[in-house]
Amino acid sequence: MSISAKALIKIDKIDRNILEQLQQDGSLTNQELADKVGLSPSPCLRRVRALEDAGVIVRQVTILDHKKLGLSLTAIILIGMDRHTPERFAAFERQVGEYPEVQECYLITGQDADYMLKVVVPDMDHYHHFLLNRITRIQGVSGVHSSFVLRRVIDSTALPLGYLS
Amino acid sequence: MSISAKALIKIDKIDRNILEQLQQDGSLTNQELADKVGLSPSPCLRRVRALEDAGVIVRQVTILDHKKLGLSLTAIILIGMDRHTPERFAAFERQVGEYPEVQECYLITGQDADYMLKVVVPDMDHYHHFLLNRITRIQGVSGVHSSFVLRRVIDSTALPLGYLS
DNA sequence: GCGGATATTGACATAAAATGCCGATCTTCT
DNA sequence: AGAAGATCGGCATTTTATGTCAATATCCGC
Structure with missing residues (x-):
């Protein structure tokens, strides 16, 4: 087991905003996200992909309600x-x-x-x-x-x- | 504070499969999901919407890498x-x-x-x-x-x- | 501070996906 | 078995994602 490499990506204010938004709501479309962070869709998507490639964004998951599933x-x-x-x-x-x-x-x-x-x-x-x-x-x-x-x-x-x- | 209502939705084998898939990977497109659970896109999306409306699906989030963000x-x-x-x-x-x-x-x-x-x-x-x-x-x-x-x-x-x- | 190299942006065209509608099929209950 | 209701698949339409490219902004050395 090796120590994982440090992030070789510079995270500016916009990236941070993107991460904040996606952490809160992963179902945002790229267009909605672009609006929220003040970019057009193209560069916004490119940043998201870069964050994925850098491993900052690990994955996307769906959160379920445990009570509704009888898991009390x-x-x-x-x-x-x-x-x-x-x-x-x-x-x-x-x-x-x-x-x-x-x-x-x-x-x-x-x-x-x-x-x-x-x-x-x-x-x-x-x-x-x-x-x-x-x-x-x-x-x-x-x-x-x-x-x-x-x-x-x-x-x-x-x-x-x-x-x- | 009141006790939240029980799920008034019947979750069959396909729904369970949908939930399982989405728990694992929330970035699946509806078409990919439909393939995995053996449905066509239309009814698949309908089921997902129903699960959302019933509150079984709470929300979707993006998971970030804490190490890459300097949170060790x-x-x-x-x-x-x-x-x-x-x-x-x-x-x-x-x-x-x-x-x-x-x-x-x-x-x-x-x-x-x-x-x-x-x-x-x-x-x-x-x-x-x-x-x-x-x-x-x-x-x-x-x-x-x-x-x-x-x-x-x-x-x-x-x-x-x-x-x- | 200037000019050039690099990176980043926004707009547009295209491809893919989501969404709504409808007839057909499958379930269920009597 | 037969009818009512639910669920399905296919198709048309709208929305979104994706790739390209020229224009703009940023960074660097001098």
């Missing part, structure tokens, strides 16, 4: 591993990647936990089942602490662009 | 409040909503913490500043525990659709 329970799980060996971690990550219920999984610092997971399931029964038959079954998992989301105060994918330039 | 540090912050009053919570949430660095903020269960935040900043210096001048300044914040993301094993917005039907 979101859990935050902190997990500790018994041994901090690369093999243990690799096995854990491989296994966790197989579970579509896991929306996020981060290796984190701290003495309390090694991994933080965000998991989405229909209800507590399903969560119980998931925890017992999926998570705790993974080799090396020694400590598990669950919290449940009572309210989503902020749930965004937008990055703060105010630090640019 | 992601922190998970667990926060405890001194008093569990609606006023304290409301004030905290209002304030946190002002900070673009906060990508996620959940009110959670558990004795250790009341809120879980995901925060994105350029580096540790900025994080230090953010914590001291933003978070700990908020009235009622009594305990703060920070963890830092070492690796993003899974970072998705996709919901598990396997529980449908």
